[in-house]
Every structure is written in structure tokens, then in C-alpha cells.
Amino acid sequence: MQFVPSYPDKYQGIPEQEIFERIKAAKQKLASKVVILGHHYQRDEVFQFADITGDSLKLSMEAAKRPNADYIVFCGVHFMAETADIVNDGKKFVTLPDATAGCPMADSAKDKDVRRVWSYLQSVIGEFKICPITYINCYASLKAFCGENGGTICTSSNALKVVEWGFKNFDKVFFFPDQHLGRNISKLYGIPKDEILLVNYRKPDLGVTVEQLRKAKVILWNGMCPVHDRFMVEDIFAARIEDPLIQVLVHPEVPEPVADNSDLMGSTEFIIKTVTEAPAGSSWLVATEVHLVGRLIKKFSDKKIKLLGKPICMCSQMDRTTPEHLCWNLESLAEGKVVNRVSVETGIIKWSKIALERMFEITLLNDEANKLSGKSTSAIK
Ligand code: SF4
Structure with missing residues (x-):
């Protein structure tokens, strides 16, 4: 299959060093008006230009601390740029250098499918008994869904604290989209294996019996990170x-x-x-x-x-962003043109922020409790 780059033809065939120089020049011209965020999984040629590096939530939060930056250039994938827009209340221009950089895990949980499964779960288990928890690696509409339904969001560093909170307030947890994270964390929390249930959203009855659903403490979406x-x-x-x-x-x-x-x-x-x-x-x-x-x-x-292992576990979506994409994005901004803007609807921002704020409260509460008891707050295991 031939690789078709998603930047204008005029950026093709330019020597790498020239592209690097042009990126530096555009950055200099934009000065404090731009902040470039680089996720840890980006290729080195792009990562070297990041003003801030980190995981997706850290990057979005740090960008919010730069009041002079009108533009946030997110070298990552689509849901991360959405998170940056949510955290910044849609007030800044958030761009994704390669608009086609998505995430298969996020793609596995479509809004309509999650809402259909949710209705079915409620019809079987009852309302207000299940806590919806989404991993931050999902589309903004699902973050909003959790906000609307009393649930919250977790990251890979606070998932255990969030699941613990879920069980303090509800009988069951509905965890999506990453089944592995959901299972690993539930086990660490102490949920027996036979009370962790994987469901298949493609089947009308989710591929499980009503008895299994009633018995389960954790209901897992069947998504995963292919990497x-x-x-x-x-x-x-x-x-x-x-x-x-x-x-x-x-x-x-x-x-x-x-x-x-x-x-x-x-x-x-x-x-x-x-x-x-x-x-x-x-x-x-x-x-x-x-x-x-x-x-x-x-x-x-x-x-x-x-x-670990012989296969090269590389995220092909993260790898899509090349120096050419970054150069095009920055040079356009330097000329006053915003390309590949990622923008989240106001209603979705509102509910997503509610879910995010809930997550921050849970994390802070737990950190305080852990400090008092002397427990570590960073390692999951
Ligand atoms: S590493 Fe996995 S979860 Fe992260 S963006 Fe790539 S596919 Fe998605």
C-alpha cells in the first residue's frame, strides 16, 4: 500500500535538515503564542521540538498554564487534542499536525454503542447502581457521557483510585474502552476473577446471560490498545x-x-x-x-x-506525525491560518469537565489519604 501523506504536496521531498530549520524559524516567529506538546510515543524527529513532553493529561494541563499561548499544537492523536480543547474550555486553537492520527482503542467505543450497552445494563441491573468509568483514551463524547451519568474518567496512573471510588458509591463498575486496564486494575483492587465480565457490544444481549450481568462487579468493554x-x-x-x-x-x-x-x-x-x-x-x-x-x-x-518481546510494539498512529506535518502546521499558524483545528462542542466540554473535575477530586482526596498512611501514590503495582 502506498503511503499518502496528509500535508500539502509542496512539503514533499524537502531535505530533513531544511524542514528542521523551517520548524525552528516558524516557532521563533510565533514565540509565546504557540506551545508544542509532544506525547512520549512520538518519533524523535518530532519529539525534539516539543516545549512540553508527557502523557496526554499532563500535556493538556500544562498547556492550560500558558496564558499567552493562543495555539496548542498537539503532537499526538485525536482524542488527546480533544482533551486539550476541553481543559482549555475551547478558548485556544488546538491543532493536530496530522489530522488522520487516531487511536484504534478510542475508535472501538463509539458513542451510540456505549449508550446502547448502558441502556441494556440499566434495564437488567437497575438505574443508579452502575458507575461508568472511561479511560481517558476515548472520544470527548464519552467523557461527557460519564459526566452526565454520575461517573468519571481515569488515567493509567490513577485508575486504581478511581475504581476504588466507583465501588464506594455504586454496586458495579462499567469500564471502557480498555479491557486490559479495567481487568488489571479490578484484580489489584481485589475483585475476584469470576466477578469481572467481558461483554461484546456487537451482540444485542452483549454475549452474556442476565445472571452473569447480575453477578458481575465489573463489566468490561471489549476494546484494547493494539500496541x-x-x-x-x-x-x-x-x-x-x-x-x-x-x-x-x-x-x-x-x-x-x-x-x-x-x-x-x-x-x-x-x-x-x-x-x-x-x-x-x-x-x-x-x-x-x-x-x-x-x-x-x-x-x-x-x-x-x-x-519486552521480539515484535516491535510501535503505535503506527502516533508515528503518523512527521516533521513535514509539524512544519506545515506551524508555518500556517505563523501566517495566521489555522489548519487541522480540533474543537469540541460546548455541551460536550461542559459534561466532560464535570467528569474530569470529579477525577481530580478523587485523585487529590486519595493522595491526601495516602500521604497520611505513608502509601505510595505512583505505582499501580
Ligand atoms: S499506543 Fe495504543 S492507546 Fe495509545 S494512541 Fe496508540 S493505539 Fe491508542
């Missing part, structure tokens, strides 16, 4: 034979057997922090996206760091 889903437990066993001292550090989007056989589990920020603080000479087997692991390997040459 993290590829990690295999056999590769952990092989690596441990080769190096018995190796420590296995995984992102919670990995499948259950990989999570169960890891030493530590946490968000991308947690993975970076753990490796950064590890002593020289320590060995690490890391299960997350290849661009991030590659940067850790380069930066910490005094530590033995390896990507």
Missing part, C-alpha cells in the same frame, strides 16, 4: 532465564498474564521515573511503546534496558 496487546508472557519467562535479576516494568494496558508476571506496573510517567531513579547496572525489561523505550535506552546507557 500493548502484543506483549506476551512467554517473553518475560525467556528474559528471566537469561537474566534472573531483570525487573519487569509494564504499562497497565498490557494483557493480564503479562501484568500478573511483572514486577512493577504504572503509567508512562511512572515508567520513566522508575528507570531514571534506578541504580547504574540494574536491568529492566520494559513493556510499552517502542519510541519511549528507545529513548530510555539511549539516555541511560549505564543501565541495561530492553523492550
Whole structure:
């Protein structure tokens, strides 16, 4: 299949160094009017130009702290740019250098499907008994759905606290779109395996019996991240034979057997922090996206760091954004033209913010409680 770039033809065939110089010049011209956000999974040629790097929520929150920036250029995927627009109340111009950069996990949960499943669950279980929780990797309309229905949002770093909150206030949790994150976290929270139920939204009865739904404590959507889903437990066993001292550090989007056989589990920020603080000479087997692991390997040459498994787990959607896209986006802004704007409807912003604010309250409350009890707040496992 031929790759068709989603930027104007005039940007094709320009030598890389020239593109880099033009990006720097456009950035300089825009000065504090623009802030470039770079997600950890971006390719190096793009990542190097980011003013702020991090995971999606951190990036959106940091961008909100730049009052002079009229433009937020989000080097990431579509739902992340939507989150930046929500956090900034739709008041800034948020752009996505490659408008086609999406997320298959977010795509697996369409608004109409989630609402249909929700109605069915309520008809079987009853109203006000289920807490809808969405992973932040979803479209804005689903964040709003959770806000409207008493639920909230979680990230990969606060998912355990959010699920705990869900069970304090409701009988059951409906978790979407990532089944792996939902399952790994529910197990850590202490929900027995036979009370965690995976449903198939494509089937009218969700592919399960009414009795199963009534018994379940956690109902999982059957979505997943195709990148993290590829990690295999056999590769952990092989690596441990080769190096018995190796420590296995995984992102919670990995499948259950990989999570169960890891030493530590946490968000991308947690993975970076753990490796950064590890002593020289320590060995690490890391299960997350290849661009991030590659940067850790380069930066910490005094530590033995390896990507888990033989297949290259690369997010092809994150990889879509090239220096040409960034150059086109910035040069357009420098000329006063906004290209590839991502904008969320006012009503959706309102309810999404309610869900987000609920999440912040839960996280802060838990952090305070954990400080008092001396518990760690960053690692999931
Ligand atoms: S790494 Fe997975 S969850 Fe993240 S954007 Fe890519 S496909 Fe989506």
C-alpha cells in the first residue's frame, strides 16, 4: 500500500535538515503564542521540538498554564487534542499536525454503542447502581457521557483510585474502552476473577446471560490498545532465564498474564521515573511503546534496558506525525491560518469537565489519604 501523506504536496521531498530549520524559524516567529506538546510515543524527529513532553493529561494541563499561548499544537492523536480543547474550555486553537492520527482503542467505543450497552445494563441491573468509568483514551463524547451519568474518567496512573471510588458509591463498575486496564486494575483492587465480565457490544444481549450481568462487579468493554496487546508472557519467562535479576516494568494496558508476571506496573510517567531513579547496572525489561523505550535506552546507557518481546510494539498512529506535518502546521499558524483545528462542542466540554473535575477530586482526596498512611501514590503495582 502506498503511503499518502496528509500535508500539502509542496512539503514533499524537502531535505530533513531544511524542514528542521523551517520548524525552528516558524516557532521563533510565533514565540509565546504557540506551545508544542509532544506525547512520549512520538518519533524523535518530532519529539525534539516539543516545549512540553508527557502523557496526554499532563500535556493538556500544562498547556492550560500558558496564558499567552493562543495555539496548542498537539503532537499526538485525536482524542488527546480533544482533551486539550476541553481543559482549555475551547478558548485556544488546538491543532493536530496530522489530522488522520487516531487511536484504534478510542475508535472501538463509539458513542451510540456505549449508550446502547448502558441502556441494556440499566434495564437488567437497575438505574443508579452502575458507575461508568472511561479511560481517558476515548472520544470527548464519552467523557461527557460519564459526566452526565454520575461517573468519571481515569488515567493509567490513577485508575486504581478511581475504581476504588466507583465501588464506594455504586454496586458495579462499567469500564471502557480498555479491557486490559479495567481487568488489571479490578484484580489489584481485589475483585475476584469470576466477578469481572467481558461483554461484546456487537451482540444485542452483549454475549452474556442476565445472571452473569447480575453477578458481575465489573463489566468490561471489549476494546484494547493494539500496541500493548502484543506483549506476551512467554517473553518475560525467556528474559528471566537469561537474566534472573531483570525487573519487569509494564504499562497497565498490557494483557493480564503479562501484568500478573511483572514486577512493577504504572503509567508512562511512572515508567520513566522508575528507570531514571534506578541504580547504574540494574536491568529492566520494559513493556510499552517502542519510541519511549528507545529513548530510555539511549539516555541511560549505564543501565541495561530492553523492550519486552521480539515484535516491535510501535503505535503506527502516533508515528503518523512527521516533521513535514509539524512544519506545515506551524508555518500556517505563523501566517495566521489555522489548519487541522480540533474543537469540541460546548455541551460536550461542559459534561466532560464535570467528569474530569470529579477525577481530580478523587485523585487529590486519595493522595491526601495516602500521604497520611505513608502509601505510595505512583505505582499501580
Ligand atoms: S499506543 Fe495504543 S492507546 Fe495509545 S494512541 Fe496508540 S493505539 Fe491508542
